[in-house]
Amino acid sequence: MAAFLFVPLVAALVGAAIGSFNRPAAFRRFTGIGTSIAILVSGIALSAAALASHVESSVTGLLRADALSSYMLCVIGAVALTATWGGIRGSGKADGGRVYNALICAFLGAMSLAVLADNLGIMWVAIELTTIATAFLVGHARTGRALEAAWKYVILGSVGVAIAFLGIVLLYAATRESGSPTLSWLELDQGNLALNPALVKAAAALAVLGFATKAGLAPMHSWLPDAHSQAPAPVSGLMSGVLLAVAFYAVLRIQSIADAVLGPDLMRGMLAVGGLLSLAVAAALLIGQRDYKRMLAYSSVEHMGLMALGAAAGGVIGLTAVLLHILGHGLTKSSLFVVSGRIQGAEGTTTISDVRGLLTRRPGLGVPFLIAMVALLGFPPFSLFFSEVGILIAAWTRGMGWVTGIALVLLLVVFAALARLTARLAFGAPEEAESSEPLVDTSSHGPRTPLIIALSVTAVIAFVAVPLGSLLSSAVAVLSGGS
Amino acid sequence: MNWTATAVALFQVLVATLVAPLVIGITRQTRARLEGRAGAGILQPWRDLLKLLRKETLQANGVSWISSVGPIIVMASSLLVAALLPLISTITLPLVPDDLFVVVSVLLIGTVAVALIGLDAGSAFGGMGSSRHMMIAALVEPTVLVAVYALSIPAGSSLLSSIVATRLDAPAVILSPVSLLAVVALFVAVLAETGRLPVDNPSTHLELTMVHEAMILESSGRDLAWLELGSWLRLSALLGLVANLMIPWGLATDATVLALVIGTIALLVKLTVFAAALGAGEVFLAKLRLFRVPELLAGSFVLAFLAVTASYLVT
């Protein structure tokens, strides 16, 4: 079973290799999907193992898959499958070329490595690798705007992650001071190292600050709307759906270490402030938003903010809800980005006011977009409803009443803004001036199946107590100190 | 079934119905005399009524059943009110107590029926009268209910018969500020509800000032007879109620023949006095402009409300 630890990495390497060599294009196009499936399968296998209390780790101890890692691997696989499969025709001209597919595979591999690494340093390297892999993906369109987005993304991302590295260095220094230098989760998490609290405090704060940049938490979120709006849709889907989540996974890990040494106050404070700021930024910039891809990007900021609040609250319900939210948000957001890519392809614009009447004119795009928006806005039966309610109740019950109160107000504003933008985009009759007889285009501009699967999964996962609920519980147990 | 009570109620209805046109006759005659006219005599309303009942009934093309059934509903609601109110005796029907809310609702059925008749023919004036009539009715209702609420507090009951009976037992209540305020408020409300001056001029047919008359413009023959009798009966019954609230003496408290005779005579006397007073009062009053009426009603509402407040603070 330990072989499954390596499957994602090998699959990514192979995929990248196939992608970059000029194999038949038909073959090349499926490398991303293949890698995603490999990741998903390994994720499921490792989860099964973790549920059977059998934690796989590699010989050198650098890779390890506890319940949390396995779960995250499943999330990566599932979201990547949605994005790559759904984006199969949406990657721009001529399927995006060699580099595109190779980089996608590398990106997936880097994320898998980040969650599988048992070593903070390796994880950091992997997360930095995601920046590198996605830099050219963001700039893929080769327009001035894409270039701008890529530059901002790389600078802000790298600087942020560099700060995280500073934190990791200090953490390492702390463990060295206590006599057993290590960067292993397993050893750090057991909490029996006598670490210097002041140093851990600085280390954790810096690390969280750094990873929060990649996780898209305000005020370090600035790269996010630009990168998400310029990247090809599947890449945006991957970034929004899992890259943020992987970075947030790092935050969660660091939080569990810091909490063991310092108690929950520091991390709770930081995450609560970050969460509220993210919600506020998302709310403020969604009100007057004009671009639907940026709208989705800010919605990601909002959801990351919500997860930060959940993490700040902690506790079994709070953390489970956060993990469930990661999956639900990933699937929903990647579907939305896939559809938005198709809308962009069909309409040639990302400006909301230029689209209008989407549901009437292009039901093949309008219907999935609306269903996914309904899921994103947190309506049942989609799982985001449960995770949002869980996070908010957990936040309130764990003594963050004021924070939650403010968050609720901001959530209302976000909801109103998103609903207004969606209504503008999707409903109403098409403009009369365009053509007297509106042309109804029922094609979905790409495979429908991945969207159906992703959204159906989002709709039912919240009701799956076994094995998902048990997996989430074990993953939360990992964060709460036992492994 | 309590046959005595039923018989008393029927008797009361009979008396009220017979007397109602006379009450109108008395007011008109009083007014005529005071204005220096000879007057048609107090029996003239009865004569009008009988003549109307004998005449042919016309109705507009394409009207609904409301136009033919409405007058009967109006009449029936007035009769029912006459049966319920404590006019001759305080004995109430079994199962149908003279609860204030019920009485008001029964009155409102008549109001609504008249308003719908006004609309049914589709003439411009009918709609106008109906609209004004309903506005006044809507604004009168708070006054009526609050006034009687004030009266019901000393009695501990919203049954009109108990309220009147309480006053018979303890006449001091009558002159209490609560009672005075409430009765005055109620009296204004009754004037408004029955379409008397200064709210509505019952004898006008000047288009722009009509309220009640506008609604029944298109009715004729027996329809008109029922509508007229119904509104007269309503006036008499309500005047009788106000009279009994102010001067409860003479009212029969048991079902003996003597008591009933005394009660009837007392009622006739009271009604005569009140009708004459009403006629005399109207000589000196001009009709208010329609949009001054709400001010009048607001004033009476304030009186009623003060009465309630006083009932808590004074007595």
Place this chain on the structure above:
Amino acid sequence: MSESLYAQLISLTAGTLLLTAALIVWRRSLRASVRLLAIQGIALAGLVAVLGWHERTIELVLVSLLVLGLKAIVLPLVLSRNVLTHDDDREVPRLNPTASLIFAALLTMLAYIVCRPWMGDTDDPTSRAVPIGIALVLIGFLLLITRRRAASQLIGFLVLDNGIATVAFLTATGVPLIVELGASLDVLLVVLILQVLTGRMQVKFGGTDLDDLTELKD
């Protein structure tokens, strides 16, 4: 090596690091900045070598060679190739040099203040030099914020990175080798990517002024 020599060498290398950073803030010429960056790389490598010598670990000495190769030679070379291909090597900072220097000084003081609680009041020369690493991080950040040219931002990023490396070596004599290798590779890749992007920027916008990059906004 005697303790006093060791302490002096640490101070010297760390001081050089800070000095070069300050000079980078001061100078407007990109070429000069690249040269200063190379010197900074040498100083960092020197610091690692001193530490390695002091701790008698061959591993650290090897790492110092790696640092020397990467930070003193490869990265400055890559940068200077870029800078040299363009005639204009003047930076027009958003903040004038005097103000920038004052800021740099303030940031250094801040670094000393914030490091105190973590490091305690030891006389250990390495611990006393840690704030210089933090100061380097902050000064690097300052460069990122105040410089307009793409290449300058790269320099700022590298100063920041040097700062982190300094902290790493001073507090923990470096991170595990595999992490060190990975991290170095990452930095190299980031710089290469930024180089490529700078090249594209030159083609697209006819310059590398970052103030041109304000198309994407709300």
Place this chain on the structure above:
Amino acid sequence: MNPLEGALTAELLIAALACIVAALSPASMRRYLAGVATLAMAASGIVAGGFALSGHTGTLSAPTALPAVDLTLAPDRLGGVFIVIASAVTLLAALYAIGYVHGSADSRSAWLAFIIFTLGLQMVPAAGDVITFLLAWELMALGSGVLVLTDHRTRPQARSAALWYAVMTQLSFLLLLAGFAVLATATGSTTFDALVTVSPTSTTGALAFILLTLGFATKAGLVPLHIWLPRAHPEAPSHASAVMSAAMVKMGVYGTLLVVLRFMPGGPAWWGIVLLVLGGISAVYGILQASVTSDVKRLLAYSTTENIGLIFLAIGASVLLAAYGITAASQAALLAALLLAISHAAFKCSLFLGAGAIVHATGERNLDRLGGLGVRMPWTAAAFGVAALGAAALPVTSGFVAEWTLFQSFIHGATRDAIPLAVALPVAVAVVALTAGLALVTFVKLYGIGFLARPRSTGADDAHEVSHPMRWAALIGAAAVIALGVFPGPIAQVLASAVGIGDVATIGFGGLSLPSLGVLLDPMALAITALVCALPVVVVSALSARRHPRRATELPWGCGGVRVSPRMQYTATSYAEPLMRVFDDTLRPEQDVVVTHATESRYLVAQVRYRQKLSDVIEVRGYRPLLAFADRLGVVSRRLQNGSLHRYLTYSFVALIVVLVVVSL
């Protein structure tokens, strides 16, 4: 599995089946298949509600992916009342829909939305824990929101209505979430049975009460949170508006009862005053707006605000009276609240279905363009008329019984010992009376202008009676209005037992008696008395008719002139004009009069153009500025993200410095 659990399970299964049927059935058969499936679901809901109401208990639960969060359905008797209301209304609406839906209202999505909506509706009162409650609540919101959008292609207003609705519903949801979170924090659990330990007089209790009440008030459409209601109800297809108005807003009532009866019984007096004020303002404001509105469905929507206001007023009175220990009157007020709720469900359902029939038959929603429908659509007219009587609270309808009960509790609650009561009750009497008076005007206008007189447009002139399912649904609703009005005794007894009031009896011919207040009302006896009184009148009329049959002519008097054109009739707008003037200060209509003079002389008028626009004052004064402020904020905050990389880096830098300083403190 006991009967209740069985019925609930059956309902869920039938709902799932109905969804499948709606999704898969061919377009031509869809309304029959899906309609029948929905009927079956509603029927099983009635059964389930009936079991719950009769005191059966049972629990259905299912685990979720979140630990310690189990979805639980465990209706109590109070819940049973509302399940029955919701299911019965759904039943009528589904029956109606079979004959009514066409076009976009017959689409797959519309049917799915309707099923999800009504299922959510029936599950809200069945929920046994917070998460289930919120789940059902949101399903209800989602389904109804989609239904509001049914006509988004042809009606631009639908979009804005749905938006208002969605946002206000979300507000309600978030308030509830916060309120439940407060309770859950205090009790450490999310099941309803565990939430009862919070003391109503504590700060926690107060906070929970405020949050929950505001949340429920938003859903119930109380002023000033009613703003979505007059927009959303008219936009939905009529069968959906009927359910929304007759049943969905009731969930706000149910929730409030849940708070004051189940979670925190024995609330302090100020709770009662809050509810009383909220309800009173809503009642008067709602009916005032209704009385001057000419759009049939909008009028009905405002009237819903009024009725729900009355219900809250009754609940408030009950809480207030209970706080001063006046138990009998308090219980009467509570009973009145439930009677009002049931009565409103019956007549409002019928009215909305009737309104749908009018729109269906004439293509008009504006009362100013209707008229003469009583002759053309006799069945609809009958149902609508009876329901309008109910709405106007005249005897012998359900509305009359309910308001009578409310009035009795006011009369018998009077006490000299408590100043708040001494002030509140007379004001409440006045408010109820004014509301009743204005309701009378409103419904006389609605019925009189819509069904009587001459048609004011060709659409109204060409109207025909609607199909049988539509007719029957409206008639059954009307029959319920009468049945509830004639035999209130047994119904009141059932309701009373659901909220633990013992002191209610049946008297006479199914009349209602409240022994502890010493009052009784037997509508049947009243009706018999009325018939006895009417008998001689009828006899005289019949005798007279034999001699002189009625003769139809053109307008008999017609002001001495010939038949006027239908345009010279009073319209709904002119009917309401006097009221508009009287309440000018509250309603603040915008009026323009443009007089064009003849060219020859400025003393001759060629044309007078009069325009009057009535908008909701609360929206104009309260919500618009707020929205404008938000929009300005949105514009200003764009500067946060102005594209400058340096600015973005500065954000990170500042964050870094702040963090460094904070950790070194």
